[in-house]
Structures are given as C-alpha cells and as structure tokens.
C-alpha cells in the first residue's frame with residue numbers, strides 16, 4: 343500500500359506538485375500519465391523519497407517516509423525502482439547485477455542469491471545472458487535485467503519511471519510483456535508511462551496529472567472513453 347496526502351514539491355520558486363492525495367492499495371497497478379512537465383516523474387520519485395517532498399506525507403505500508411524518525415533505507419529495500427536509463431552496474435555481469443544487493447544488503451549467501459537470480463532471469467527470458475556484461479545487451483534486454491534486479495530484493499512495491507521511453511520501438515513490447523506478467527502476479531505497481539495501450543490494458547487505475555495537480559483518477563475503462571475534464575480530453579486527442 344502506498345498513500346500520499348497533500349503532496350507538494352517545489353524546486354525554488356517552481357511549484358511542480360501542488361497538493362496530491364491518493365492511495366494505491368496492495369496489488370493495484372497504477373498508470374501515471376499526463377503532458378510533459380506535468381510532474382509525473384517528480385511524483386513517482388517522491389513515493390520513495392528519492393525526491394524529498396516540500397510538504398505533505400507519504401506512507402509505504404505502515405511506514406511514514408516523511409517522518410524524520412523513519413529508517414528510509416530500510417523501507418526502500420521493499421520498493422523496487424526501474425528507471426528510463428536502466429542504471430545497471432556496467433562492470434558487473436548480468437548475474438552479479440542481480441546478486442549484489444541481496445548479498446550485501448539482505449545477507450543472502452552467494453549460492454542462494456545466484457539461485458534466485460537465475461529464477462528471475464529465466465522469468466524475464468534472459469537466463470542465457472547471465473554471464474554477459476550489460477554493454478553486450480540490447481536496450482530491451484538491459485531493461486528486462488533492470489526489472490529482474492529490482493525484483494531480486496523481493497519488493498512489495500515496484501515503481502517504474504518511463505521504463506520504455508529510451509527504447510527503440512521494436513524493443514518496447516518485450517519490456518511491456520514482462521511488466522504485464524508481473525502485474526498478473528499481484529505486484530503493487532506505479533508506472534509513469536506514455537504507452538496508452540499498456541495503461542488501457544494493464545492498469546487498474548489511471549492517474550492523470552496536469553500542471554502538478556491530480557486532475558483525474560479513474561479506471562482506464564472510464565478515463566479513456568469518457569474523460570471528465572477538458573484537459574484530459576485535449577491530452578488524449580493528441581495521444582490516441
């Protein structure tokens with residue numbers, strides 16, 4: 343479960359998030375969409391405090407991350423994050439990318455971590471790349487490794503920040519398929535995306551942000567067929 347209450351974020355005088363409140367329940371898949379610069383990535387990054395909110399509260403499960411007494415690093419261990427540009431460790435093999443955090447942070451033995459890593463690589467269709475270095479992989483393969491690496495910490499929640507935006511079009515589908523499979527396992531997921539087809543098909547709920555405000559919060563069946571606001575109508579006209 344993720345809950346935000348009256349979330350504000352400013353960079354100097356620029357107010358990027360202007361008071362957002364919502365709850366993402368366990369197992370829900372949320373697509374965060376909206377025009378460029380509307381605050382989507384900032385919102386997502388505030389959920390695990392990669393960006394520190396200027397005001398408002400954020401909870402993950404029972405922990406309030408915005409409470410200074412909370413051990414944020416500990417809570418983050420249960421939150422996987424996937425970025426637009428993969429952020430794999432370039433000098434580690436694919437397998438080492440997956441085993442590093444479970445061994446160093448969670449104290450798994452090398453054998454345990456490798457067993458788990460191989461299971462995950464098999465799930466994302468990349469077991470045969472276990473001993474390769476990231477620079478030998480395509481963008482789509484790198485992103486599938488990044489997803490597997492995030493899952494290796496056995497998180498309760500997965501955050502995705504435009505995971506397919508840096509990919510060549512022919513690689514988008516393989517990454518979305520992995521995410522779709524993950525959604526079907528009941529993982530709680532929040533995804534900033536420009537992939538409207540994916541949002542329509544896979545998300546339980548769409549959050550439409552515009553100008554730092556949560557303008558619409560609705561299931562895709564409602565949002566895509568009957569958006570309530572002019573801002574969402576205009577946005578969809580351009581996107582679809």
Ligand SMILES: Nc1ncnc2c1ncn2[C@@H]1O[C@H](COP(=O)(O)OP(=O)(O)OP(=O)(O)O)[C@@H](O)[C@H]1O
Nearest residue numbers: 353356358376377378379380381382383384385534
């Ligand atoms: N670290 C930062 N310092 C200053 N301004 C920032 C910073 N990060 C984001 N911004 C500004 O905040 C606004 C919202 O950015 P954000 O990346 O959250 O939007 P977005 O909706 O994800 O956009 P896009 O779809 O283009 O990625 C933009 O005007 C951006 O320039």
